[in-house]
């Protein structure tokens with residue numbers, strides 16, 4: 001079991017051959033491997049130097065998902081908030097006897113740049129834990145409100161799962177749910193597929209989703225994404241037309257090798273009372 005760090009990132013590894021790499025920038029997981037097999041998709045053109053949010057891996061969305069709505073306290077923040085573009089502090093690390101390794105990161109107003117702090121002036125603390133096990137990767141976030149007034153937030157783990165071929169996979173666990181389709185102006189629809197196939201640009205927020213979602217290829221499960229304390233699941237693939245508008249997406253054909261299955265609380269605001277904490281997390285399991 002190993003944890004190695006340099007000034008920019010932390011590398012976790014297990015004797016079984018699993019490893020994960022997390023940048024301090026955004027506390028973004030940029031790689032998760034089992035033996036030599038990479039399980040997350042990362043754009044070859046993604047900035048990794050802290051100049052722009054990472055395109056791929058697991059960017060963390062907080063305190064707003066998507067474009068910030070006007071007239072709300074998040075209105076001046078960038079799309080998806082500031083967690084993914086802030087430099088986090090490494091808080092600590094732990095190894096446990098069952099062969100897992102964990103690293104914790106923290107973010108508070110002290111580590112935000114002045115401009116961001118002014119745009120969202122709450123007294124908050126975030127603790128983000130990444131735990132690597134033999135065949136799974138867990139991400140968990142604790143949100144603390146240390147101030148004297150309540151605040152509202154969205155939070156989401158924007159996981160880019162690497163897949164062999166988008167045309168052969170199916171996503172299970174979302175049937176009969178109501179979803180907001182962002183490709184159709186945010187209109188609401190009801191899912192009617194037991195196994196969802198991705199054949200065009202897909203950008204949907206499934207509300208009040210069950211905790212376990214599976215990505216499979218035929219009868220063979222590839223991943224199970226299991227959420228705790230989170231309400232919704234977003235399914236995103238920009239497809240051939242969508243990637244043309246994303247400057248840092250390379251190779252363009254890379255949309256064939258990814259699907260974002262994103263667990264979060266985004267359809268409604270999560271309200272956190274003063275002097276309170278909230279937590280939510282996701283376990284990504286690879287069925288190899």
Ligand code: TA6
Pocket residue numbers: 053066079080158182203234236262
């Ligand atoms: O989670 C899906 C989504 O909100 C899409 O609408 C899509 O644009 C994507 O996230 C990526 O957003 P980004 O700000 O990273 O370009």
